[in-house]
Amino acid sequence: MSDEPTYFQNVGSVESIKGRVIRTPWLRHLVTFLLVAGPGLIVMEADNDAGAVSTYVQAGAQYGTHLLWTMLLLLPITYFIQEMVVRLGIATGKGHAAMIYGRFGKWWGRFSLFDLLLLNFLTLVTEFAAIALAVDHMGISPSLGVPVAALGLVVLVLSGGYLRWERITICLCLLDLTWLVLAWLVQPNLRHVVHDSFIPHVPPGGLTNDLVFLVVGIVGTTIAPWQLFFQQSCVADKRLRFKDLKWERLDTFLGAVFTIVVGGCMMLVGNAAKIHGLEFVDPAKLAGDIGGFYGPIVKYAILFMMINSAVLGTTAVSLSSSWAYGEVRGWPHSLQLPIKKAPGFYLVYIFCTLTAAGVVLIPKAPLQLIILSVQVLAGLILPSAIIFLQLLLNDRQVLGEEWINKRWNNVVNWTIIIVLFALSLLLAAQVMVPSLFPTSGP
Amino acid sequence: MASYEMPTVSINETDPDLVIHPLYDLPEKKRETDHLAPMQMTLSARISLITLRAYLILMGGMLLYHVLDLAGLFGHK
Numbered sequence A: 001m002s003d004e005p006t007y008f009q010n011v012g013s014v015e016s017i018k019g020r021v022i023r024t025p026w027l028r029h030l031v032t033f034l035l036v037a038g039p040g041l042i043v044m045e046a047d048n049d050a051g052a053v054s055t056y057v058q059a060g061a062q063y064g065t066h067l068l069w070t071m072l073l074l075l076p077i078t079y080f081i082q083e084m085v086v087r088l089g090i091a092t093g094k095g096h097a098a099m100i101y102g103r104f105g106k107w108w109g110r111f112s113l114f115d116l117l118l119l120n121f122l123t124l125v126t127e128f129a130a131i132a133l134a135v136d137h138m139g140i141s142p143s144l145g146v147p148v149a150a151l152g153l154v155v156l157v158l159s160g161g162y163l164r165w166e167r168i169t170i171c172l173c174l175l176d177l178t179w180l181v182l183a184w185l186v187q188p189n190l191r192h193v194v195h196d197s198f199i200p201h202v203p204p205g206g207l208t209n210d211l212v213f214l215v216v217g218i219v220g221t222t223i224a225p226w227q228l229f230f231q232q233s234c235v236a237d238k239r240l241r242f243k244d245l246k247w248e249r250l251d252t253f254l255g256a257v258f259t260i261v262v263g264g265c266m267m268l269v270g271n272a273a274k275i276h277g278l279e280f281v282d283p284a285k286l287a288g289d290i291g292g293f294y295g296p297i298v299k300y301a302i303l304f305m306m307i308n309s310a311v312l313g314t315t316a317v318s319l320s321s322s323w324a325y326g327e328v329r330g331w332p333h334s335l336q337l338p339i340k341k342a343p344g345f346y347l348v349y350i351f352c353t354l355t356a357a358g359v360v361l362i363p364k365a366p367l368q369l370i371i372l373s374v375q376v377l378a379g380l381i382l383p384s385a386i387i388f389l390q391l392l393l394n395d396r397q398v399l400g401e402e403w404i405n406k407r408w409n410n411v412v413n414w415t416i417i418i419v420l421f422a423l424s425l426l427l428a429a430q431v432m433v434p435s436l437f438p439t440s441g442p
Numbered sequence B: 001m002a003s004y005e006m007p008t009v010s011i012n013e014t015d016p017d018l019v020i021h022p023l024y025d026l027p028e029k030k031r032e033t034d035h036l037a038p039m040q041m042t043l044s045a046r047i048s049l050i051t052l053r054a055y056l057i058l059m060g061g062m063l064l065y066h067v068l069d070l071a072g073l074f075g076h077k
Helices: A025-034 A039-046 A050-063 A068-092 A094-138 A142-158 A161-175 A178-186 A190-198 A208-220 A223-236 A244-276 A285-293 A296-329 A342-359 A368-394 A395-402 A408-431 B041-070
Strands: A006-009 A015-019 B017-020
Touching: A025 A244, A025 B017, A039 A050, A039 A068, A039 A161, A039 A223, A039 A244, A039 A296, A039 A368, A050 A094, A050 A244, A050 A285, A050 A296, A050 A368, A068 A094, A068 A190, A068 A208, A068 A223, A068 A244, A068 A368, A068 A395, A068 A408, A094 A142, A094 A223, A094 A285, A094 A296, A094 A342, A094 A368, A142 A161, A142 A296, A142 A342, A161 A296, A178 A244, A178 A296, A208 A244, A208 A368, A208 A408, A223 A296, A223 A368, A244 A285, A296 A342, A368 A408, A368 B041, A408 B041
Parallel strands: none
Antiparallel strands: A006 A015, A015 B017
8 A cells, every 4th residue: 555645636626635545455445444434333322322321221220131132123223224314315415304305395394303303402401411410420510510511512513523523422432332341340140141132032020011111212212313314414414425335334334233232231230230139210320329339430430421421412413403404494514614604503503502401400490301201202203204214215216226225125114114103102002001011010 | 725735646536446535535426306396206105194194193192192181181190
């Protein structure tokens, strides 16, 4: 390979491009992958946000390792859905909100955008609520910790372009590897872990209200509507090319594997509480409780990872709102642009982030109601968001024969849609008829 | 700009060994979507959207019932 980058000049314009000639095939593939990778890992790992930490840890604390198989089952589902988004983003160079607006008209466009913005805002409140909870358990006042986190998140996107944002965010994603260390430190029974990961089964105690809620919660937190909007816009902002599709697919797949492994480790940390007979209230309290058995390092690591998860979730969710709103309004909407050239895009991000942080600091804010609303709204919106995605991926006018869904894609995706609809209806039925399943736990 | 000071060579984008970061590459022509009319409503698209409407109405109704129930309107609380 040549050591120095080679600079090419496009004769037709004044624009210069820089590239590198790499003659060694494996190294060329690796460098290409590393240049393209980012959106897939970020969208997947940011989905392990504060809500996910709470859900997975609760699943472990209540059911031990018995629900690990649900994570493995969600791996292909989450990949297939995001792969469609990648294809759509690379083929059109446009975001998801813009595509829904353009292809389904203003009514569905506004409906999708309103749902997304509302759900995202409520999700952001839950992220900051988790930060408040974690810093409080660390002995730091939330009235200091939350504004610092919010300002840090604003600086992150204003600090200088897409690449810097992406690199910092990838570092935050990789910090989640700490969950693997935590899972190792709490020493789960490996035989149970392997068995419960690969053999689907109903945990001891049978089918109960709590179990159904938790399984629906796991599905809802692993596949979220903002992910569709985020990754398509991210792919468009990074200007991924048709030739990058296979690498972005790999990025998305590895991101899915990473997020499922990390999510499973969160369950194992929760499992430690079950082993010691500790009652689950929230992840921060659980950190303190199991810290009594495994030491203060484990306690503070869990609290720190809660903050990291919330920060990751916040930047991704806020950006999905900014991109979507900017696309629909026709504003400049790119992290490549300075704030002077895309003021609306950045203002939406700043407004969402700071307002959500502000809500958390309001004394006696109805946080529990907001968390419940997020779960209900996410369950309500996800099937509709995926239906639009599925229809767009069958739109020959948009994608042509080359990029459109193949028959097997459609069979898989319609199966996923039917399962998601069924889970949503099950959740609704359970809310309506609380005695649908027994109430006793494991 | 620093890149203009570097020695330049003629473009050879067909070189299979050339690796360029997507953000530094020349813009690529994407599928044309700006001037398309709204999606043609095939039977499957129509059924999907009708099902979606029915689902949203049903879920919205259930949610409203639950909220009213929690508020004690039906005398359960």
